[in-house]
Amino acid sequence: MQGKICLITGANSGIGKVTALELARRGATVVMVCRNAAKGSAAQSEIRDTSGNTAVDLLLADLSSLASVRELAEAFQKRYSRLDVLINNAGIYLGRYMETNDGFEQTFAVNHLAPFLLTNLLRDLLITSAPARIITVSSEAHRWGRMDFDDLHGKRGYNGMRAYSQSKLANILFTYELARQLAGTGVTANCLHPGGVATNFAKEKAGLFGIIFSLIRPVLRTPEQGAETSIYLATAPEVADITGTYFRDKRPVRSARISYDQTTWQRLWHVSAELVGLPVLTAAE
Numbered sequence: 001m002q003g004k005i006c007l008i009t010g011a012n013s014g015i016g017k018v019t020a021l022e023l024a025r026r027g028a029t030v031v032m033v034c035r036n037a038a039k040g041s042a043a044q045s046e047i048r049d050t051s052g053n054t055a056v057d058l059l060l061a062d063l064s065s066l067a068s069v070r071e072l073a074e075a076f077q078k079r080y081s082r083l084d085v086l087i088n089n090a091g092i093y094l095g096r097y098m099e100t101n102d103g104f105e106q107t108f109a110v111n112h113l114a115p116f117l118l119t120n121l122l123r124d125l126l127i128t129s130a131p132a133r134i135i136t137v138s139s140e141a142h143r144w145g146r147m148d149f150d151d152l153h154g155k156r157g158y159n160g161m162r163a164y165s166q167s168k169l170a171n172i173l174f175t176y177e178l179a180r181q182l183a184g185t186g187v188t189a190n191c192l193h194p195g196g197v198a199t200n201f202a203k204e205k206a207g208l209f210g211i212i213f214s215l216i217r218p219v220l221r222t223p224e225q226g227a228e229t230s231i232y233l234a235t236a237p238e239v240a241d242i243t244g245t246y247f248r249d250k251r252p253v254r255s256a257r258i259s260y261d262q263t264t265w266q267r268l269w270h271v272s273a274e275l276v277g278l279p280v281l282t283a284a285e
């Protein structure tokens with residue numbers, strides 16, 4: 001990974017931190033995106049010390065804010081003139097309805113709208129840096145998800161699992177449409193399930209799911225195991241040309257049947273572009 005620049009969100013904890021460390025160990029320039037300055041710089045120092053790689057940078061951004069995502073993309077492009085690997089890793093589970101300053105349900109905003117906006121803002125840079133890779137951390141929870149286009153933000157009756165599953169289905173729909181749009185550019189877009197992993201995931205504000213998750217934590221994968229597929233997709237030569245694919249345990253697997261519906265890919269793209277204030281592309285673009 002020498003000479004490669006990798007940007008990873010949620011890099012101070014869990015799967016993202018292990019992924020950042022491993023990419024640094026392999027010689028990449030790693031740009032960590034974190035929302036908390038103290039946690040971010042502690043993880044940055046730890047990764048630098050453990051990997052022996054000083055090219056580990058930190059950018060602060062709150063992914064629940066569209067303005068902050070825009071500032072992040074701008075700050076990245078001021079410092080770097082290329083991007084080889086973008087890993088949309090940060091994600092949350094919330095047991096109760098919480099709204100962002102932009103007026104969106106927080107799970108949908110952090111898990112889907114933030115990676116959607118960030119990827120689109122960095123899209124031209126990725127294309128000029130090709131070959132490049134975009135990796136989005138989804139979840140098997142997508143299999144319980146459905147896109148409720150009449151109530152994407154769960155305002156009519158919030159359910160944490162429904163919101164999370166929908167956001168993880170959105171990660172896959174987004175990846176498939178992105179791969180379609182990027183065909184022939186040399187930029188791939190893939191997504192993955194990391195397994196059930198004992199991280200800080202669902203430790204706070206996750207309600208009943210958080211309690212259940214904490215009880216099963218001892219039997220879950222370690223963050224090192226959970227990061228394997230992200231690292232594989234970021235580095236393995238054998239996946240250089242694979243795009244529009246969902247992975248689990250470093251292998252391509254079929255995602256839920258509804259995730260292959262191209263009308264839904266485009267509908268979600270259209271709605272998301274409107275919500276984040278990007279130009280809405282026509283189906284052919």
Ligand SMILES: NC(=O)c1ccc[n+]([C@@H]2O[C@H](COP(=O)([O-])OP(=O)(O)OC[C@H]3O[C@@H](n4cnc5c(N)ncnc54)[C@H](OP(=O)(O)O)[C@@H]3O)[C@@H](O)[C@H]2O)c1
Nearest residue numbers: 010013014015035062063064090091139196197199200201
């Ligand atoms: N753990 C599992 O079993 C599991 C299973 C399937 C999928 N996943 C997915 O794996 C990904 C990584 O999760 P994890 O298990 O490693 O959880 P984690 O330890 O909680 O890490 C999540 C990361 O996202 C960051 N983050 C959350 N909200 C943010 C915001 N508004 N702005 C910026 N950063 C934010 C967190 O920052 P703070 O430290 O500041 O909170 C943290 O660095 C997520 O997308 C999750 O949905 C996890």
